[in-house]
Amino acid sequence: MSGSTDQALWRRLLRQRSGAIGVAVLAVYAATAIVGPLLIRFDPAHQDLANVLLGPSLAHPLGTDNYGRDELLVLVFGARATLGLGVMAVAVGLLFGVPLGALSGYLGGWTDVVVQRVAEVLLAFPSVVLALALVAGLGPGLRNVVIAVGVGSIPGFIRVVRASALQVRALMFVEAARALGVSPPVILVRHVLPNAAAPLIVQASVQMGVAILVAAGLGFFGLGVQPPTPEWGELLGEAHTYIFSDANLATFPGLCILLAVLAFNLTGDALRDALDPRLA
Amino acid sequence: MLTYLARRLLAAVPTLWGVATAVFIMARLLPGDPARVIAGLLATPEQVDLLRHQLGLDRPLPVQYVDYLAHLARLDLGTSAHFGTPVTAEIGSRLPYTAELALVAAVIASVVGVLAGVAAALRRNTTVDLAISAVSVLGISMPSYWLGLMLIVVFAVQLRVLPVAGADSPAGIVLPAVTLALLSVGLVARMTRSSLLEVLGQDYVRTARAKGARPARVVLAHGLRNAMVPILTALGLQLGALMGGAVLTESVFGWPGVGRLLLDSIFFRDYPMVQGLVLLFAVTYIVINLLVDLLYLYVDPRVRFD
Numbered sequence: 167m168s169g170s171t172d173q174a175l176w177r178r179l180l181r182q183r184s185g186a187i188g189v190a191v192l193a194v195y196a197a198t199a200i201v202g203p204l205l206i207r208f209d210p211a212h213q214d215l216a217n218v219l220l221g222p223s224l225a226h227p228l229g230t231d232n233y234g235r236d237e238l239l240v241l242v243f244g245a246r247a248t249l250g251l252g253v254m255a256v257a258v259g260l261l262f263g264v265p266l267g268a269l270s271g272y273l274g275g276w277t278d279v280v281v282q283r284v285a286e287v288l289l290a291f292p293s294v295v296l297a298l299a300l301v302a303g304l305g306p307g308l309r310n311v312v313i314a315v316g317v318g319s320i321p322g323f324i325r326v327v328r329a330s331a332l333q334v335r336a337l338m339f340v341e342a343a344r345a346l347g348v349s350p351p352v353i354l355v356r357h358v359l360p361n362a363a364a365p366l367i368v369q370a371s372v373q374m375g376v377a378i379l380v381a382a383g384l385g386f387f388g389l390g391v392q393p394p395t396p397e398w399g400e401l402l403g404e405a406h407t408y409i410f411s412d413a414n415l416a417t418f419p420g421l422c423i424l425l426a427v428l429a430f431n432l433t434g435d436a437l438r439d440a441l442d443p444r445l446a
Numbered sequence: 447m448l449t450y451l452a453r454r455l456l457a458a459v460p461t462l463w464g465v466a467t468a469v470f471i472m473a474r475l476l477p478g479d480p481a482r483v484i485a486g487l488l489a490t491p492e493q494v495d496l497l498r499h500q501l502g503l504d505r506p507l508p509v510q511y512v513d514y515l516a517h518l519a520r521l522d523l524g525t526s527a528h529f530g531t532p533v534t535a536e537i538g539s540r541l542p543y544t545a546e547l548a549l550v551a552a553v554i555a556s557v558v559g560v561l562a563g564v565a566a567a568l569r570r571n572t573t574v575d576l577a578i579s580a581v582s583v584l585g586i587s588m589p590s591y592w593l594g595l596m597l598i599v600v601f602a603v604q605l606r607v608l609p610v611a612g613a614d615s616p617a618g619i620v621l622p623a624v625t626l627a628l629l630s631v632g633l634v635a636r637m638t639r640s641s642l643l644e645v646l647g648q649d650y651v652r653t654a655r656a657k658g659a660r661p662a663r664v665v666l667a668h669g670l671r672n673a674m675v676p677i678l679t680a681l682g683l684q685l686g687a688l689m690g691g692a693v694l695t696e697s698v699f700g701w702p703g704v705g706r707l708l709l710d711s712i713f714f715r716d717y718p719m720v721q722g723l724v725l726l727f728a729v730t731y732i733v734i735n736l737l738v739d740l741l742y743l744y745v746d747p748r749v750r751f752d
Contacts, residue, residue: 184583287464290728292690295708299472299724302712379589383694386591387709402592406698413599420592427587435583 178440185436191429199245208239211394221414228418231401232408233394237415240396241422247397248382249426251311251390255377256370258316263323264366268354270324271331281328285321293318297380298389306389315381319373326369330362364441371434375427382423398423454739458732465728470514473721474507523722528714533722537704541726544696544703548688550619551626555688556681559631563638563677564665567646578639582632590691594625594698610699622699626691630684637680641673648672674745682738686731693727 179185213233220230228237270281288296293315300314331354334340340357348356384390385399386406393400398419405416481498489497498504502513517524523533566575601621602610609618645651646669654668655661693705700706704723711719 290465290731294690294693295727302720416595423589431587
């Protein structure tokens, strides 16, 4: 994509209310996750048991958690783990889904039948159940959560890329390239993938939301990233124990998750409209 | 009609087989030794070997696979490592709870969702319309486990009007069902709105209006009935999603269904049970999709598959 179409896309994206809100929230989150832990001196493993479950104060704007850690700082550090999990899980989905979808749509025949069957089978598992089943076998921890959540996003990417590949395959210039003897891998990379870019971006945005929901869900039940690494789902799970004495503790990590997923869904919706040539 | 039914049922067979195979692969190829886990930390190597033999895990994988499929065909999912009872029996005793929860949630979501969708279609670009868009995107973005906690805090801890957890009293279903329903209600409303708007623009609706049918009759009998296919699709997909959502919701509310059983079994390292439950969820999803397809025939006589 050239610079000017990029700018036009940004304008179309931000002109929509949902796009502007989504992008703004994501920008704040990304800055928090990347820069926050660099600027703040904070050791999540340090406990201050004299100051547990304090209410909001000047020193601790959101109070302290069950280990006496400042809730706001824990949440800032949690952004890195939760958003990072989402990014890595979607990367796994892209890594497997894109090549499989491109081959499936472009080659057709048996490749297509097999890949589609596999995608259909994967889609039959609710994403939470699939992630739980994989984590049950692999065990908790960052790497395993990324795999468990990422696998669930593969079929979505397969479908999106396959649909684009099917369209592109029938186009004149691809046929010409094929007639000139351009090899299938080159055609896939030069022609099929660029045409799949728009729907892929939308799909990736939506999948980020799903991945964060599922990964944080695993964290909530103690099957995700392990303490003391703060992760929003894991923080929420710990707060679960204290909802009768300190409901605030459960409120904030959940709000952080909700806002993140909401921002990805709003951005995805707005991107879909912004990338739709019929609406341009 | 019957041929279609038969063909549709047959088409589900390879998917079911694929699902069964996927579960087998997940259970066997993942790292970790099931016999070691089931035997427990205190077991001697001999005991572990004996158990491995009893479970048939010392046989070649293809033999295990055929054996697994043969047992599946007889609906034999093995014995729970935790309860010591057949997996199917335990699932059978818990499934009614999940079915009850999912159905109550689906009823709430469809009634509220369809009504709100109709309202939005009739009052386009008003607050109702905007609110429905907001609720639907909130629904798909909501961590159900957090929503559940917040509802517990408000209704059980602060207002004390509803029980926190469990299926001991009839009121116990309210909070988990509402939690689940809130996730789908917006999507159903949005689908109803767009589908109804499309139908209301059709010529036959104008004809119905022209010949003097009452507005309510136009919207309900002519509009909604013809708008039902996409709405049913959304509802069907939501029922599948509700099953998945039930896993987390049941655990938050201590609801004794199969979702909570799945999480408990993961903690008990009860692999036969986990395997059986994962299969159950996938098969349920396939069956629900099949039923939705068949419902089309009933709702929309124009849909004919041959």
